[in-house]
Amino acid sequence: MSSDPRIRLSGVEHTFEGRSGRVQALDRIDLTIEPGEFVSVVGASGCGKTTLLRLIAGFVHASTGTVEVDGECGVVFQRPSLYPWLSVAGNVEFGLKMRRVPRKERRETARRYLDLVGLGEFADAAPYELSGGMQQRCQIARVLATEPPTVLMDEPFGALDALTRENLQAELRRIAKERTVLFVTHSVEEAVLLSTRVLVMSPRPGKIVLDLPIETDPAQDLDTLRTSPAVLAATEKVRDHVQRRTPLRQA
Template sequence: MRVAGVEHVFGSRGAEVPALDRIDLTIEPGELVTLAGPSGCGKTTLLRLVAGFMRPTSGNISVGDREVRGPGAERGVVFQQPTLYPWLDVRGNVALGPKLRGVAKAERTARADTYLDLVGLTDFADRRPYELSGGMQQRTQIARVLANDPDIVLMDEPFGALDALTRERLQGELLSLWRATGKTVLFITHGVDEAVLLGTRVLVMSPRPGRIVLDEPAPFAAASADVDPKDLRASPEFAELTRRVREAIT
């Protein structure tokens, strides 16, 4: 994925608010890139542009050799709040995308069950969303996005509204899913520790208009396959990268 010279301005002439300023970014297949920054810096704006929900004021975004001109099946979005359909059970929510694309019932059910197993919700496949906890609803939303088999998963502060213990558990589950699927992930967060733990690369944006002011590799996402995240967080290397990210934000 390539973001080339992207700028974005909200409003009309005379009441313009610049949101993004000359964003240049390449994300390679299989990377898990985290993006942090102060509130209002344009993180979500950038994600929405990559998702195709909006067009940039200038510059362009491409996936492979195709310019992004709108939403596409190769890009799946996990929002901060789960967007599940209450009249469908969990399996039905996960299978909805393949159903809309005309996938046969047996295949889409099998695909839904595969991803429900990956996120640990096999025993809840027949429940309605309102019967699930917030963390379980978010896991269902992640399974629904993965069932569409996108090349790129865009995550907009997906754990921000969860309690600390649930958030830590889902961070570990996300890393396991990333290793199992090899998906390319762009993960927006306001948490410095979360950005450092999850990212193979950590990006930081400046206050509005947002610019990328830090782009550093991070080893902890890969290391978490063999080392407890609690031990990673306690390491001097984790503390040092966290310090640099925090300084870049402030």
């Protein structure tokens, strides 16, 4: 991997036109994410988490400041956006097909990533035959199949039931190794469990009010981590900052 930062934001502000006038969504964001980091962003609704992700993805442009991304980004949205006329495998192959990857290679790649997310036996199924959690796993496989160096995830588990969410958390923690991940979530516990760093954003205009490194043993399973003193302490600290309205500061 490159030794350069995967993502760098310098002095980023973003303003958009709302119904009652101009609204400042982000205020003076400075952020560097290194290759291989798993960074989660939490904060109250409307604090600019999704706006931050969309800026990094290139869907919108900053009003002020610079956004630099080293390499391509794959984006996993809140809800699966699968093509209903394609099979599960066809959905995962789609990005590879657009890149003119030979048929045999893209089929092998799709099969590998479907096996990785536990959908190997559903390769020939139609998307509507899958449950919501399975559709989301298919979307994750489709993004990972193109092997982007950076994956941006916008509350990908938000609409799932608790059990499916826990299963996907474990799968994501496993398959995200050797990739850079920016993960937007409303769940403080989820952020701490999955991440190497957690960012807390203030209410609008969004600022980073906490940048907390998370040190956990990658070999430990999530059930064990949930009750570990380090995770409980980090969760309490992050939750405390989410609930406050404080000026910019670092951990």
